[in-house]
Amino acid sequence: MATAYVEDVLLVDRCLTGEPAASRELFRKHRARVHACLFRVLGGNRDMDDLLQEAFLQVFQSLRGWRAEASLATWIDRVAVRVAYRYLTQRGRRIQTDPMTDEEAIAGGEGGGAHRQLARDGVKRLYAALDELSAAARLAFTLHEIDGRSLSEVAELVGSSVTATKLRVWRARKRIEQVAAEDPVLSQFLAKEAA
Amino acid sequence: MKLVGRIPVEPLDEERLANIERRIVAGAAERLASPERVPRRMFGFAAAAFAIAAAMLVGWQLRGDAPRRDAVPAIEAEQTFAIDTTVERSTVVLDGATIATDPASALEVTRGGGEVVVHMTRGRIELAVVHREGRLVIVRAGDTEIEDVGTKFSVAYDGADAVDVGVTEGRVKVTRHGKSDLVAAGFAWSTAAGLVAIAEVAPTVPASAQPTATIAAIEPTRGLHDRHAAVPPAPAVAAVIAPHAAHGEAPAGSARPHERAPVQSDPYLELKQAVRGQPVELDPRIDGPGDAAAEVTKLKPIAYAPQNYGGEASRALYEIAVLLHKPLHQDAEALRTLELYQARFGSRGKELAAALWLRVRITCGHAIDDDCRKAAYSYEHAVPTGPAADVAIRITNAQ
Numbered sequence: 001m002a003t004a005y006v007e008d009v010l011l012v013d014r015c016l017t018g019e020p021a022a023s024r025e026l027f028r029k030h031r032a033r034v035h036a037c038l039f040r041v042l043g044g045n046r047d048m049d050d051l052l053q054e055a056f057l058q059v060f061q062s063l064r065g066w067r068a069e070a071s072l073a074t075w076i077d078r079v080a081v082r083v084a085y086r087y088l089t090q091r092g093r094r095i096q097t098d099p100m101t102d103e104e105a106i107a108g109g110e111g112g113g114a115h116r117q118l119a120r121d122g123v124k125r126l127y128a129a130l131d132e133l134s135a136a137a138r139l140a141f142t143l144h145e146i147d148g149r150s151l152s153e154v155a156e157l158v159g160s161s162v163t164a165t166k167l168r169v170w171r172a173r174k175r176i177e178q179v180a181a182e183d184p185v186l187s188q189f190l191a192k193e194a195a
Numbered sequence: 196m197k198l199v200g201r202i203p204v205e206p207l208d209e210e211r212l213a214n215i216e217r218r219i220v221a222g223a224a225e226r227l228a229s230p231e232r233v234p235r236r237m238f239g240f241a242a243a244a245f246a247i248a249a250a251m252l253v254g255w256q257l258r259g260d261a262p263r264r265d266a267v268p269a270i271e272a273e274q275t276f277a278i279d280t281t282v283e284r285s286t287v288v289l290d291g292a293t294i295a296t297d298p299a300s301a302l303e304v305t306r307g308g309g310e311v312v313v314h315m316t317r318g319r320i321e322l323a324v325v326h327r328e329g330r331l332v333i334v335r336a337g338d339t340e341i342e343d344v345g346t347k348f349s350v351a352y353d354g355a356d357a358v359d360v361g362v363t364e365g366r367v368k369v370t371r372h373g374k375s376d377l378v379a380a381g382f383a384w385s386t387a388a389g390l391v392a393i394a395e396v397a398p399t400v401p402a403s404a405q406p407t408a409t410i411a412a413i414e415p416t417r418g419l420h421d422r423h424a425a426v427p428p429a430p431a432v433a434a435v436i437a438p439h440a441a442h443g444e445a446p447a448g449s450a451r452p453h454e455r456a457p458v459q460s461d462p463y464l465e466l467k468q469a470v471r472g473q474p475v476e477l478d479p480r481i482d483g484p485g486d487a488a489a490e491v492t493k494l495k496p497i498a499y500a501p502q503n504y505g506g507e508a509s510r511a512l513y514e515i516a517v518l519l520h521k522p523l524h525q526d527a528e529a530l531r532t533l534e535l536y537q538a539r540f541g542s543r544g545k546e547l548a549a550a551l552w553l554r555v556r557i558t559c560g561h562a563i564d565d566d567c568r569k570a571a572y573s574y575e576h577a578v579p580t581g582p583a584a585d586v587a588i589r590i591t592n593a594q
Contacts, residue, residue, distance in 0.1 A: 068499035
C-alpha cells in the first residue's frame, strides 16, 4: 500500500517530467491549505490570486530541489510563507486589509447584528494593528496565534529559531494589547476571544 | 489571546480558482524547465566582496534549494512513444498508471485527451492504475480491447490471436468482436477460455515455471507488486506441526538443513532461522545506531533527490533500508523505503534482488504470515535459483 509519502515522491517525479495533469493534481491537493495560510497572514483575499499563483510557480521552479526530507506539504508551506513575507516587505508595513463583506463569514455571526458588527470590526482592527508590525513579527504572530501552528513549526516555516519566533510572537502580542488598551472595539473583540 | 478558529477563511470562488489553476499549470512546465533564478542583488554582493566572502555567499546561495541543470523540456499535450524490449524489463509511469513490461514485449503508448492507450504488438505487460476522474486507460491487443478504471491487471499477447488478461485488483472491461466481459479481481480472461477464476486455472504456480502465453503463466512483476491471487493460501495454524516433515523432503540448497523438528510453539522456527541465515547483500556494515543514523542522513539527499534514477540513487535508497532494518531496528520505515525503492526504480534497480530479499528477511523475521509469503513469492520469481530462493520456496510451500 502506497503511503502518502511515497505518493508525494511519485507525484513530484511526475511533475518533473512536465506532466500537466501532475501539476494540476499538486495544485489541487495543496491549494486550500496554502490559501488558508496566506489568508490568515494577510487578513483578506486582496491580491490573493497573484500570491497563490506566485507561491505555486515558485514551488514548481524549486521542485527539483525538494529533497523529500520534509513532507511536501511543509515544504510548500515554507515557500508560501516566503512569498507572503516578500509581499509584506515589498508593500511596506501598511497592508490594506480587505473589509470582510460576508457577514456570515465572521465567526459568531449566528448571534445578533451587534455581535456580527463587533466581530467584523474587531477583525478589521486586529489586522490594522498587525499592519503596524514588522513582516517577520506579523508572520510569527498570525501563523501561531491565528493559523494555530506550534512555535517550532512556525520557526521552521520562517527559517528562524524557536527562541526568536517566541520573542516575535510575544512582542506582537504586547503590541496588540497596547493598541487594544486604547481601542474599545478591539479590546472587546479580544476579550470575547479570551472568554 | 486565543484567535485560532475565530477568523474564518473566505473561500475563493470557482472562477478565480479555475483561472489561477490555468495560469499555474501553464507556467509550471516553463518554471520546471528553467533553473531557479538567483536574486540580482547577490551578484552585487559577489562583485563587491572579497573572493572568499563571495565564494561563501555563492556557496550559501547554492545550498539546499539550488537546482540541477538537467532541465526537462516541456512535453506536448499528446505524446506517443514506443517500447520494444528484448531482454530488459521496463517500467513506465504515465498519469498515475504504472506499466511494467516483460522482456520481448513491444507496445506503443499514446496519451492525451484524458486517455492512456497502450497498443500491444506482442509480449506481456502488467499495469497498476490509480483511479482518476475522467482518465481512462485502454489496452489494445489485436482485436481485443481492455478498458480499465483503477485496478491492477496484466495482459499477455502472443502477437497473433491469443490474449490473456489477469486481474488482481479492481476490475476491467474486456471487449472482443463487439462482446464485452467484466473481469473482476481474482478472475482471468482469455481468448481461448473466456472468463475463468484465476484459482481454477492456476491453483499453484511452480516456482521455476517459465512464463508462457497461457493463463497459467500470469506471473508477478519482478518486484513491482505481489500477486496476491497467485500466492498459495496461508496454512491453518492448527495444522502446522512439522511443516517439512509433512512433505517428506528436506529443502534442497537451504542454508540450514533440517536437524530437528520445529517446536510446537513456533512451527516456523527453523524457517525463520533459515531466513536469518541468508546474508544481507550490499550491506554497508555499519553497526552503531549513531553511525547508522548519520549515514542515513548522508544518503538521503542522494536517494531522495527527485527524478534521480541513477545507480547511485538506487544504491543509496537500498542502503538506507538496510541501515533502518539492522542497526536502527526501524522495520516499518525500512519496509516503506523498500516500497519506495520498488516504485521508483523497479526492475531498473541493480539492487532489486537484494531489496526483495531484504523485504523477505524483515517480514518473515516477525512471522511466517501472508505478508511474509507474498514477499517470498515475489522473491522466488525474481530470483528463481540460489540458496535464498530455496528458502523463499520453502516459505511459500510451507503448510
